Amino acid sequence: LKMRIDIITVLPELLRSPFEASIMKRAIDKGLVEVHFHNLRDYTLNKQKSVDDYQFGGGAGMVMMIQPIDDCIAKLKSERDYDEVIYMTPDGETLNQQMANRMSSFENIIILCGHYKGVDQRVRDQFITKEISIGDYVLSGGELGAIVLSDALIRLIPGVLSDETSALTDSFQDNLLAPPVYTRPAEYKGWKVPDVLLSGHAAKIDKWREDMAYEHTKNRRPDLLE
Numbered sequence: 001l002k003m004r005i006d007i008i009t010v011l012p013e014l015l016r017s018p019f020e021a022s023i024m025k026r027a028i029d030k031g032l033v034e035v036h037f038h039n040l041r042d043y044t045l046n047k048q049k050s051v052d053d054y055q056f057g058g059g060a061g062m063v064m065m066i067q068p069i070d071d072c073i074a075k076l077k078s079e080r081d082y083d084e085v086i087y088m089t090p091d092g093e094t095l096n097q098q099m100a101n102r103m104s105s106f107e108n109i110i111i112l113c114g115h116y117k118g119v120d121q122r123v124r125d126q127f128i129t130k131e132i133s134i135g136d137y138v139l140s141g142g143e144l145g146a147i148v149l150s151d152a153l154i155r156l157i158p159g160v161l162s163d164e165t166s167a168l169t170d171s172f173q174d175n176l177l178a179p180p181v182y183t184r185p186a187e188y189k190g191w192k193v194p195d196v197l198l199s200g201h202a203a204k205i206d207k208w209r210e211d212m213a214y215e216h217t218k219n220r221r222p223d224l225l226e
């Protein structure tokens with residue numbers, strides 16, 4: 001099973017490089033995911049290729065027009081069915097691991113990146129099935145959010161991560177933060193790795209990691225334990 005992500009943007013050049021490195025690149029190379037960028041300007045019908053216009057009622061900031069977005073989404077939908085048409089926006093549902101886990105089994109998704117004051121409300125009413133924020137702060141556009149969402153989903157696709165990079169021990173799986181990790185040397189400038197990790201006692205090590213994950217979560221993110 002392969003995932004396909006279609007990202008609609010006015011800034012495709014902002015999107016490329018994160019997909020050309022590390023785990024996302026490997027997932028694409030392995031054929032486990034396809035990511036396609038669609039430049040909204042290619043769908044404009046006016047000579048200036050503008051994608052935005054002044055807002056009705058007045059006020060600062062431009063609004064992205066419905067026509068290029070409609071035509072782009074219509075073209076994609078004529079080629080395949082989509083599980084969700086997602087709009088990245090600070091007033092969307094805040095992304096978390098549970099949402100990523102659920103969405104990682106989708107086959108086809110569209111991610112629309114907003115800019116300026118956002119898109120004409122009719123785009124949201126007519127085409128968007130899910131609105132996602134990556135946190136309570138405002139970015140200059142939805143592109144960075146689309147990268148964050150794509151990364152969170154792609155690493156969960158079966159076959160993308162190896163045993164060594166398994167998602168099962170990540171923070172937020174089981175609503176716990178990850179325990180601390182150490183590597184060689186066992187002592188550096190007098191700073192020691194906890195003895196239990198060097199003990200070779202698998203059950204004790206598991207117990208220590210569980211205890212540390214719980215302690216760490218209680219200290220930093222008590223809200224996760226509620």
Ligand code: ADE
Binds near residue numbers: 138
């Ligand atoms: N676009 C602008 N700010 C955003 C945010 N916080 N999350 C997702 N998309 C955005």
